[in-house]
Every structure is written in C-alpha cells, then in structure tokens.
Amino acid sequence: MTTHSITVTVNGESVRRAVQARLHLIDFLRGDLGLMGSHVACEHGVCGACTVRVDGAIVRGCLVLAASLDGASVETIEGVSDRGEIRDLQDAFIARNAAQCGFCTPGMLMCAADLLGSNAQPTRAEIREHISGNYCRCTGYQAIVDAIETTALKRVSSDAGGAKP
Amino acid sequence: MSAIIDPAALDRPNSYIGKSVPRPNLPKLVEGRGQYVDDVVLPRMVHVAFVRCPHAHALIKRIDAKDALAVPGVLRVFTGQDLAVVCDPWVAVLVHLAGMKSAPQYPLPLVRATWHGEAVVAVVADTRALAEDGVSRVLVDYDPLPAVADMETALAPGTPLIHPELGDNLCFQRINESGDVAAAFKAAHKIVEATFHTGRHTGVTLEPRSILADYNKGSGKLVVHHSTQAPHMMQGVFAKQLRMAEGDVRVICVDVGGSFGIKVHVYPDEVATVAIAKLMGRPVKFIADRLESFGSDIHARDHRIHGKMAVDAEGRITAIDIDDLTGIGPYSVYPRTSAIEGNQVINLVGGPYDFANYRAKTTVVLQNKTPTCQYRAVGHPIAVTVTEGLVDLAAEALGMDPITFRLKNLMRDDSYPRTSPAGMKFEGLSHIKSLGRLMDMIDYPALRAEQDAARAKGIYRGIGFAAFIELTNPSPFMYGIGGARISAQDGCSVRIDPDGSVVAATGVTEQGQGTEGIIRQIVAEAVGVAVGAVRVITGDTQNTPYGGGTWACRGAGIGGEAALQAGLATRAAALEVASAMLQAHADTLDIVDGNIVDRATAIIRMPLSELTRIVYFRGDTLPPGLPRELMQTRHFITKEYPFAFTNGIQACWLEVDVETGLIKLLKHWVVEDCGRIINPLLVDEQVRGGVVQGIGGALYEHCAYSPEGQLLVGSMADYLVPMAAEMPDIEVGHIETPTRESLLGAKGAGEAGTAGAPAAIMNAINDALRPLDAQVLAQPFSPERILQALGKVPMRG
C-alpha cells in the first residue's frame, strides 16, 4: 500500500497529508479533514452528492483521487458557507424549503452556484438542465429550481440597483 | 374531541398553525453541517463490509476466510453461525393477517442464501476499503440451487420450495368481498377488463442505510446511531434479538438522509452490525454502498393485477373484481411484514367511488429476489393505478368524458361517515370539491382544444386523471393488533426552561419531511411563544417519549396532536403559577410572545422568563402547595377510526413522441385534502416530492431481474431515478377537511403525491395514444413498451 504526500489548499487553508493512492477526494475531505459536508452516496459519479470545487471548477469528488491533487485548491460547502459566497442562495433554499433531508443539498448548492457564476439569468429549463446530474429524492426539484431562479433574479436586480446613481 | 383549531380565528401573535414557517433544521443543512450517521466517528471504531451472494438461491457449502484474515487491517470475519451465538432469528408474520407464514431469518444465513445480494459473511477491518479488500478474498463455496424467480409460477407444481418447512411458497392470501359481484357483472351494461403490472421499485434514499453500533462491555449498554424512521421500535428489536434489556439499548438518529419507508425495516446486515459490536465490544460502522443497496434495501410494488369493472347504462360503477399477485422475496420483512402491501391493495381499490359490489383477492408469494416491504404510499400507487385505469376504460367504453364519469361515480362530499365496499371507514372526504378545485386549476376545455390542435399536426398529447384516497394516522389496527411491537401512539414532552425558552421532545422523527418544523410551530402556538424560542428534540430513545416514529403519514396527525396537547398543558401549568404570582385568576391571563399578559387587554404583566426565574431559583417565594410543573407530557392515539383517510385528485398533461416512445411531461396538478394544514410550504413540497417519486416509478425505475433471478441493476446509471431536467412544474391545490378525532385536525400528506401520480401518467399516455389504438398498462412506461404498444417494435420474451 503506497501513500503519497500531498499539499492541498482546502477552503483557503494549506493542508499537508499522506494519503493512500486509492483514496478519493470525498473520503479524504471527510476522513482526513473532518469536513463532513460533502456526502458519499453512489461513488459512481452518478448522483452529484459529492460535488465540490477543484481549482474553481465543480467536480464529482468521488471520481477524483486525493493523491492527484497535490498543489490543487479545493473548496467545499463549508468553505463557501464560511466565506458567505452563497449566503443568498442558501437563504433562498431555506425560505423555499428547497432542502428536505439535506443530503443532496451541499452538492446541489455547489452545482447551483456554478451555474449562477456562468449564467446570471438562467431560464428554468437551463436551471433544470444544469442540476440534472444532482439527484434529490425528496423535493421533486421544483422548490430547488424556484430557489435558484429567485436568487438569480435578486442578484440581477441588486446589481442593476447598485449601478444606478 | 370536538373543537378544531381554525387558523383564521387564531390570528394573533404566535399563531403559527397554517403558516409557511421555514424549518429550523435547514440553516445547518444548507451549510453541510448536519450530522448523518456516517458523520459520527468514535474512538476504536471499525468498519464492516459484507460478502453478498451472487446467486439467486444457493447452498453455502464452505466459507474460507483465511486469505481475508491475512489482509493487513482486517480484524475479524463472522459467519451466520458466529452471529447466531449472540443473536436470535426473527419471523415476520402478523396474526391478524390470517394464515400468513414466513421462515425464521438470521442476521446472516446459516445454510442457504436465498437472494442475489443477501449478506452471507461479514468482514470487519480498520477502514471500509480494507473491509472490502477482505470481502474480495473470502472464498464461499456455493452450490447453486434452482431459483423461484417468476411470481406467476411460484405456486405451480414442480416449483422448488424456498422454505420446505412451510409446505409451499405461499406467504399470504386474502379475499375481500362484499355485495354480489357475480350478479352485478351478470347485469352489467358494459364490462371492462385489463391486466396491470406495477413494476419492482426501490427507494434509493440518497443517504444509504447507515448504522453505527457501540457496545460498552463495562456498562452492558448498547448505543446505536442509526439512520432510521423508528428509533423506539429498533431499540426493542435490537434488545430482543440480542437478548438484552430494552433499557440497555439506546437508539439515536440525528439527521436522516431520506427514508420513504426504506428505513423503517429490520435489515439482517444492520442487525449483524449490532451483533458484531456486541461480540467485539467496540464501535462498528456499516454504511451500505450503492451497489449493495440495490440488492439489499427493500424493494416494493412488484404486482400483477387483473381487474374487471362493471357499469350500468347510466354510467354508474356497479362492481369491481380484482385479482392481485405479488412476489415478495424469500422472507417476509420484519416486523411490518411483506403482506401488508397486497393487503392494502385489496383494501384501497375502488376507494374514491360509490359502488356496492366488490371482490378483491391478493396472493402474496415467496420468491428468490430481494425482499419487498413497505415503501412510500404502500399499496396506494397499485390500487390507484388499477382503479383509475379501469375507470378510464369504463368511461371510454361508455363514450363518456373521464371527468363526467368520475363526477357521476365519486362519493358525494355529504355522504360521510361511511364505509367503503372494501370495508374502509371514512370520516369525511371531499372528492367532489377536490375535482371542482382541479377543474378551476387546469382549464380542461383549453387542454382538450390544445390536444386536438396538436393531433392535427401529428403531435400526441394526453391528459390523465387519478382520484385517490390515502390512508394516514394509523391506529393499532395496522400492526399492533397483529402482535408487532410498533407503537401507534406517540408522545410529546414540552417544558419551559429557566430562560423562558421551550423544549419539545417528541417520539415522531425527522427525515426531511419537516417534523421538527411543524412540532415547533404547534408547540410555539400552544404555549404562546415565538417559534424561535422552541427547540425540538427528536430521534433519541433516551430523551423522547416512547413513540412509533415517522411513517404512514403519522408525524403531523399523531405527533402533532400530542405536541399540541402537551403545549396547551404546559401553558396551563405556567398560567397556574402566574395566577399565584400575579394574584389574578388564571382564566384572565394568557401567554403571548413569551410574556404573561392580561387576556382581555393584552397588557404585559411579566415576561415568561421572570416566571421561570422564580419557579427554578426562588421557589421559596411561591405558595408551598402550588404546583409548578413546567414540563408536561401528553400522548395521542386515534380511537374512533382505524385510519384517517385523506383524498385528492391528480392530473397529468404530457406528450408522447410516437417515433421514439419518449414521454415529455408538460404539467402536473394535484388537489389534495390532508385535513388541517399545519405548514402549507411543507405540505406542498411533500406533495411535489411524492409526485416525482410516483413519476419515477411510472416512467423510469425498475429493479430488473434476469429470468434466473439475477438482479440486473447495480448503479444509478442502471436504475433510473427522476432527475430535474425531465420533471414538470407541479401545481398544488388544497381542500381542508379536518379530522374530528383530534383538536389539531391534521391528517397525513406525505404519500398522496406518490399514490396518484403513476395512474395519472398512465391515463395521460393512453389518452394521447387513443387515436392510434394503442395502450400501455405495464410500468415503467418505457420507450420500448410505448413502441411495442404502437406496434413499432415486437414484444420481448
């Protein structure tokens, strides 16, 4: 069994750990760093519960080896929460009851934030398409689509408002 | 009980019942700061993984664990024999289901493995990965046996017996009959007949089944962190099977990542985990992976139903006759049993309709597939599919519009209380009002016009309806009378702490439905404080009143009523103290927003926190004989009706691509009547989530097996669950017919969506395909089945 020493920036903090070759990113985050917000639910890259950011792009954490991340930057739900980056999106999820059991929610939020980062005014169809790789058994998705849509509209109107003299 | 709380009459501060108050659990969950079982890490914790049987049926000849034990990090290997030393088997039968039989089931089988995916050997190691390394090195010498795969031939002569000691493969059979069915069919104006298949589904909770058992050899106490819906029930099960005192077992579930009925059963691998913890004296964790979930989580809904309906010349239903067959796997599942689903089907068919002659038979057979048991909306989607499928066929045979036919046959809203031909007692339903509300929502004539216009362009759209009833608030008539230690009663303790804040501990549990949210609302209103001042404790057998947990839509109706009564009692207790302190009659005082106020003028007399300060720290200043019981517990159980039925109707509007067989869902509507609505936001999302779960079963989900009994789905790329892109927006409307069994008046709302959606979809597809003379009756309505119905692709097999 080989281990690899990696230095990774996780939520802005540099961490150095020795990891087994086969350890995937989510088991690394959960087991080695105690960051339990990213969830393991299929380990086949199909459900989206483990969606996190690597070097700014969302990935399926179960399909990334921790050993391959030496020098990379990883952001998780805990990190974006602490930085307040998606506070509005989280508030919209709470107000709209867009999370029920909450197990898909961190991955769903990471995916939704990714969409809003590249498309400020997505249509409902575009929202549904972008989150179509993130499984939620509880909500039926509509509340999630509503919450993302509301957040996008609020961001656009507050941007527009800010631009006025 | 009589008075029902009317939210409008309570429009004052702290009137939360009926309001869309956000849930208290969400702030932590949206930050990924919940605590699911796999998030719990204990000192000296080890992991267990299971060797699972690759055959549908096999004799276990020999188990060689030598190589597995040689893997560094692998600590122990356990077989069925090893665990039987500390753990007793169980038999899942209910005595009120006459004649039901099943065989003893052990945590790991002793002699034979009886389904593909059954856990056979347990390997314990430092990590899950190492445990799996061990699993891959255990050699099990199987002698494959003939399997019973097809439920249609399970009882046929020559079919092997799964448990020879039972004499046959029949688990349960019941005929539910009333009136004179034969005469009604003889006199019928028209008879319609069809065979429906509802497919085999599983729950696919996103959080897999999870358990962490911690046995302390010193104290003799067992603490189990469990992703479960019913902690008290599991406490009893673990105690009984492991020969412990119930008081020595504590079950904790903090956050549960989805349940839907999947997590209310006793799973052999979970009992094995607890037994191993007891044997090893250290914490043992088992988190099912997705592959093993498909073969070991309970399956459901694998029914074939022949149905027949007779109607008279006026278009009235005169009789329904159905023959239901279901295959449940090799064992009935403990302790709810696997006969309930079939029993529900024959209790629920025809439920919304006014007719007199009914005959329904269910036959529940054993087979070598993953065991089935109760899953969201148990039996309802099957019964509704059969009923509503026959209703549409009858309307078509009569040349009548499906809405006209339903209006003619639905039970009148003023006809309650009454008993259905299937023997179900209805306290009060609103089928006609619900249908009227649906008509207001959908603009039926416009949809029909759009349908005609589309057809002219070669586009096939359809609209389908499904009226339904849903069984909620179960009494002991569901399980208790059959001998199962499943509590139909639930309790709530409410206390006011020294700072004037309120704590409510309830026996009902939270898996995302919003249980903690509604209990908080109810208790805040009952006591007279802001919701923010109430903390809710669920999911801990040591700290909550004994109760059944959350299943069968009982959280709001049963747990909610207990919370309301406990809250009101606590308020009364506080006012009794206030009365002494303020020298005012308790009737002239009230609690509003955390203050003791004068009831007539609303003038604040003192903060609740002042009262608690005196009670807790200066009790010496109060009259010596004054009760100061700021903690009150109440329990609730339904008494007059075995179940509180709800009702509603769904409509689905969709488009069938007749070249590809693909279906595009355009819109879905639901009107449902769950009695008093405690939180509209939560109810609507329960309904929407339920509809989408129903859509999953109707269009995508299928636990496919080979003819030899090999499960063919192993990942979420094979077992297709509904995803966001294909789901429609769902409009939800309500009628409120509160139950008079409780002050709160709430019934359940969690299963209505799932109950009606598949039938609405089936009817919409068949409505779309009608001009092409094609029809589908077997779920899932896959592209292949649509194309087969259209004659574009030959039938398989």
Place this chain on the structure above:
Amino acid sequence: MKAPDFIYCRAESLADALRLKAEHGDQARWLAGGQSLLAALAFRLSEPTALIDISRIDALRGITFDAGVVRIGAGTTHTALGVSDIIRRHVPLLAEAVPLIAHAAIRNRGTIGGSLAFADPAAELPACCVALEATLIAVGPKGERRIAANAFFEGVYATALRDDELLTWIEIVAAQADEQQTLVELTRRSGDYAMAGVAAVLRGDAAEITHARLVFFALGDRPVAAAKAAALLVGKPLDEAQVALAATASAQEIDPAGDLNGGPEMKTHLAQVVLSRALRQIMTQAKAKAERTAA
C-alpha cells in the same frame, strides 16, 4: 465500493509517462480525467496494479488550428472542447456533442482522449471522430503512430492502442465550406448514455450530396458506420425520400444487442429515427445557410 489498492504515479511529461508505463507494465493503466475509470474501479471489476496520471502533462492539452487541420490534445477536457472557438468554427459536431456528455461536473474533468481510449460504444465522441474521419495519434516506446478513427475502435472498451501506447492527439480536418455536421441521440434522461445516436457529416449543396458519413453509437460494440446508407445519399439531392431510403438501408447495417432500455428491435427502430432526424436537421441547417448566403 472503494477502489482496490493500486500504485499511483503522476507523469510530468510524455517521456515520463512512457517511462512509468514501462516500469509498471501490463497491469498499469493511464489515468486521464478518471471519470469512467474511477467509477469502474469502484465496482472492483478490474484491479490494475498502477494508475499513471497523465492529467498534468501540459503537452497533451490544448486545441490548435493549422493548415486546415484541427489538433486536439488528448488531455483536453470536454468543457474546454465545448468553449473552444476553433472547435465551434471548424468542427461544430464536437461542440454539439459536448453538452450531451453527462453533466457539467463530469465534463470539467473528463477528457476527449479518455473518452476515446475508454471506447464505450454508447459514448458520443468516438462516433464523432469516426464520422469526422479523425486521425488518432498514439505515442509509444517505438515512437508515434497515426491511427484512422475507423480502425481505432475494436469492440466494447477495446481499441487499437497497444498496451504501451498513449493516445496523445486527435487531428481532424476542418469542415469544408459546403459541409454540414450534426449529432442526434435519444436518452431517457438528460446526460444519460444514449439509447441510440448518430453522428452525421455531409458535404454538398441543394443539388447534390457529394460526401456522407453516418456513424451510429450505442447501436453496436463500437461506433458503427452506416456506409451503405451514406452511399445512397451521395450523388443525389437530400430530400425526404432520400432520408427514408437511407434510414431503411441503415437498419441492415447494424446488429445491436439489447440492454436495459430495450431489445435489439427497439434499438434498430431508434437507429432509423435518429438517422432520419439527423438528416432532416442537416436539411434545415443547409437551408438556413443558403438563405444566409443569399442574404
């Protein structure tokens, strides 16, 4: 399940990659984006001794256009492919295919080389490369080898790559002025592997089709070129009658196995549907282009 144990090593360069492969031998596998490989390892269906990570080799990334040829580094992610102006302009088929591949988080990591070398018969990119008559370049200890896409795919998860070779670049001749490319697939859910799909490349004008490549995916053990159907189209204008002829002919050129979605008959039926739809789409595209030119 967790992956079985293996050795992980990261190649910093092409030479490094080949050296590591030589060192670890037959049972070592290349790890590109890992989006199929790591999922497969989580089923413990294979137990490679080592994974050689080639995702950090700069030379394998990027898209260039030179002398009418588009050159794509095998390590280019689907996302990068999808946003490339070069691809959009010169190989629009690939730009059209990218959004159909799984989901955003997978596309951020998965690579074109990984998809081709994995050779899933239901994947889009292998069929695209065959339709585009791409040249796949492999590098091994004995140097560089150019493999025509139609000779590259040898079966389910099987390619012409030798065990010690690494797929490095893909070369595609840029679309000609009179060329139309499109891809049509049928999935039950967005992002799923297709039940049936086709990549189509046609050249010609309203009067006559001069070149046609029609390549099915998810309908055989590898991308399947419907050569006879394509030949029927050449030399004639593309119209509804021709579409029907080609669709019918294509059914004779495939022998799909059934899967969980349906049996061979359904697959054959859907093959004709996707082919017809692709050709109609091309007719629409060509018409729009002609109108643009006229305007």
